Amino acid sequence: MNRGKFQIFLVAILPIMAVIGFTGMFVSEKATIRSRNIELKPLTSLVSNASDLVHALQIERGLSIGLTKDRDSKAFLEALTEQRNKTNTAITDYFLVLETLKNSRLYGVVSSVFSEENVQNISRFRKSIDERTGDSISAFNFYTRKIEKLLAAISISTSFSPSKRISEELYSFLIILEAMEAGGLERANGAALLNEFNSSGEFDFNTYLDFVSYSGEETAFLNEYRKVSNASQVEIYDRLVSDDQSLVFESYRETLRNLPVSLDTNGLTGTEWFNVATRRLDLMKAVSEKLLERSGLAAEIENERVNKEIMFVLSLAILVITITLLLVIAQVKAINEQRANERRLRYAASHDTLTGLLNRTELSHRIAAHIETGEGNGYGLILLDLDDFKSANDTLGHDAGDHVLKVVASRISKQIGSNNVCARLGGDEFAVYMKVTSELEVDSLIDRIREPIPYDLSSIRISATAGCSFVQQANGDVGDLFKFSDIALYKAKSTKKGRTLIFKPEFVSEVNRRRSNLEFVRNGLDDGRLVPVFQPIVDLRTHEWTGAEVLLRLNTEEGDLRSPAHFQEAFFDAELGARMDIEMLRQVRSLLHGSESTFSGFRFGVNAGMASMRDDMYVKELLDLNRCAAERRADLCLEIVETVLFDDANLKLDDLLGTLSQAGIKIALDDFGTGYASLSHLQKYPIDCIKIDRSFVSGPGTDEDKAPIARALVDLGLSLCKEVVAEGIETETQQKFLTEIGCHKGQGYKFGKPVPWSEFVAVKAA
Structure with a gap:
């Protein structure tokens, strides 16, 4: 369990x-x-003996004093002897009562009464009786106070439970205590009477009658006491507590204390005192016997209550079990x-919440655990990055992007099998830890990802670039394994996307250099050090300036201008590429807006990379610049490279270029001949101009191998009714050759280097 x-x-x-x-x-x-x-019912038979004990004490006290008044009384001597015998028997029986109570369930409440000190007092009590001294009274009073404390403790312990029943032994104990207390009170009053003896030792009869009346009142009170107890012997205590009364003998004592007793100087003989005491003893016995008559009824009532309470407890138990x-x-x-x-x-x-793949942390733990087993040799970590996913996600919407990520994750999981692990590291980056024997295994993953992804009655095409490193190269360190694979991926994306690159140690310096260049561009943009420069475009036949291409330069902190050749990788970065192009548009618009010159028929060409074409902000800035150029009677031309055309599925270039063309913006295909543009692209898109790459221009007149290519490109443009512009013209020979083959316009150092705006405007005006 x-x-x-x-x-x-x-x-x-x-x-x-x-x-x-x-x-x-x-x-x-x-x-x-x-x-x-x-x-415990037999215990009640001891009540009479306990009463005998009390009355023996009071008779012993009274007769010992009366002995001086009635020395010749034979009855006195006989009574004294009899009562002393009764006293010894009663004390022995009383010890039996105490022992029984100690063994009962009330011992926890009354244990303080049965102390060693108490036992010693009782022993001294017996001794005092034998010696017939006055110490017997003080010993009895001491014990009586102990009993009162006991009763007070019992009262406190049960005062919060009026319905609690007390057992027979407690009830018997209360009867005994009541008898003792009654005897003690009478003894006290008897002592008061004896103190009133006159010198002759005679007792006035009227005083005796008053005492009898006193006893009558006492008897009447006992009758009330009996009425209370008639309900049931076990109900006496509850009845008194619920009525907020003291115990019976407490009320009894208070009543006796308030009875009027008039005494005079007449005395009472020992014999007369004995007779009075005997009647008191008979009265107490009668009370006890009357109470004992109720014991049978009490047992029946108790049985009935036990049954009812058992039923209540059983019902409560069922309820508690149900609730439980x-x-x-x-x-x-x-x-x-x-x-x-x-x-x-x-x-x-x-795990990744979107794809269900492992996350980076869990993948790291599993790789580390696998390496610790000693089976990591031959295993590699492949980092896969979806090419230009961010732009596609922004263009098609996040729902489409999430769909692509889920499909790619599913394809990777199925491709590598259950014995290997894969994870999504975040964004559009995935990782695979598997045994790699060649690049072909990784290429198969890329090919699987490249397959069209059905979505919304069409399909989405996505490619991926991979970087891989091996456990041996990282010496089993998981951190270095991720680092080396990331470097390989970084280099692969900066050179040629859509392929796999295995890590080599020399990649570290190259990647560090590339990252340094990107940081240079990022800091330059943040600090506002980007500068546009303008290179003229001329008519090859008339040599007139017909336009200019806006090129980018970046100021160093030392004030030197750097060309894009120093930070070419920034144009392929999704973030920095778009930021640079947007900043260029804003600066050109600002220059045109602040210029007093007019540029009638003059065309400004601006560049856009793939990241910019996917950025809505770039398109907005381009349209704003076009309106500003129109205010200066200038035209605007958007120059794009051939690779942009291959992303049509995600960019929807047909719609985008159509919108720009309708706004009056000319579209030029830059670096024509270096990419994979086909005739179908030239026919499909609203392209107005093709710009032949400088690599096909630098040779005309000197390099016969490139001349035919340049001629063919010009002829192609002319046949399609496109304007043809040749880039990189540096010599008169090149200009003459291009003019002869029908090229319309040219651009290069032969006509002017890229210069800042102020210099460009000044040269144009001259």
């Missing part, structure tokens, strides 16, 4: 066991009380929900 199931078992079984145990204990306790009612089961069900449900939440949290902490 697992830990969770064991906890559920405990939660379910413990409350049920507790209820069953409580019920059994309650029933057992009730049965015990009921049996004690039967077993409901709580167990709720607890099980809560535990299941908690475990499900824990599983979800663990999954979320180790």
Whole structure:
């Protein structure tokens, strides 16, 4: 049994066991009380003996004093002897009562009464009786105070439970204490009477009658006491507590204290005192016997109550068990929900939420664990980056982008099999850890990703570039493994996308240089150090300036201008490429807007890379620049390279170029002849001009191998009714050759180098 199931078992079984145990204990306790009612009934027979003890004390006290008044009384001597014998017997029996109480369930409450000090007092008490000294009274008073403390403790312990029943032994104990207390009171009053003896030792009869009247009042009170006890012997205590009364003998003592007793100087003989005491003893015996008559009824009432209370407890037990089961069900449900939440949290902490692949952290853990087994040799980490995914995602929408990522993740997982692991590292970057024997295995992954992805009644094409490094190259270090694969990927994307590149140590310096250049461009853009320069475009026949191409330069912190040749990789960076092109458009617009010159019929050419064509902000800035140029009667030409045409599925170039063309912007195909543009591209898109790359121009007149290519390109443009511009013209010979083959316009150092705006405007005006 697992830990969770064991906890559920405990939660379910413990409350049920507790209820069953409580019920059994309650029933057992009730049965015990009921049996004690039967077993302890003989204790009530000791009440008379205890009463004898009390009255023996008071007679011994009274007669010992009266001895001086009635020395010849034979009856006195006989009574004294008899009462001393009764005293010894009563003390022995009283010890039996105490021992029985100590063994009962009330011992925890009354244990303080049975102290060593108490036992010593009782022993001294017996000794004092033998010696017939006055110490017997003080010993008895001391013990009486102990008993009163006991009763106070019992009253406190039960005052908060009026319905609690007390057992037979406690009830018997209360009867004994009541008898003792009554005797003590009478003894005190008797002492008061004896103190009123006159010198002759005679006692006035009227005083005796007053004493009899006193006893009559006492008898009337006892009758009230008996009425209270008639309900049931076990109800006496509850009745008094619920009525907010003190114990019976406390009220009894208060009543006696308030009775008027008039005494005079007449005395009472020892014999007369003995007779009075004897009547008091008979009265107490009668009270005890009357109470004992109720014991049978009490047992029946107790039996009925036990049955009712057992039924109540059993009903309560069923209710508790039902509630417990409901709580167990709720607890099980809560535990299941908690475990499900824990599983979800663990999954979320180790997996990509979109694709379900592992995340970078979990992949690193698994690679490290695999390397520790010593089986990492031959395994490689392949980092795959989807080419230009960000632009495609922005163009087609995020839903389409998410769909592409899910499909790519599924294709990678199926391609590598279950024995290898793959992960999504974030954005459009994936990783695969597998055994690699050749680049072909990685190329197969790229080919699988490149397949069309169906979406919304059409398809999306996406390519990927991969960088790979091996465990041996990183010496088993997971951090270096990621670093080397990332360097290989970085170099692959900066040279030629859509291919695989295996890491080589020399890549580190190249990548560091490239990253340094990108940082240079980024800082330049942030600091506003980008500068546009203008190179004229001329009519090859008339030599007139008909336009200019806007080129980019970047100022160093030292003030030197650097051409794009120093940071070519920045144009292929999705972020920096678009930022540079947008900044160029804004600066040209600002220059045109602030110029007082007019440029009637003059055409300004601006460049756009693939990242810019996918950026809505670039298109907005381009249209703003076109309106500004129109205000200066100038034309605007957008120059794009051939590779942009191959991204038509994602860019929707047909619509975009059509919109720009309708706005009056001319479209030129830059660096024509170096890419893979076909005749179909020239026919499909609204291209107005082709610009022949400088690599086909630098040779005419001197390099016979390139002349035929230049001638063919010019003829192609003319046949398609496109304007043809040759780039990189540096000599008179090149100009003459291009003019002869029908090229319309030219651009190069032969006609002017790229210069800042102020210089360009000044030369043009001259």
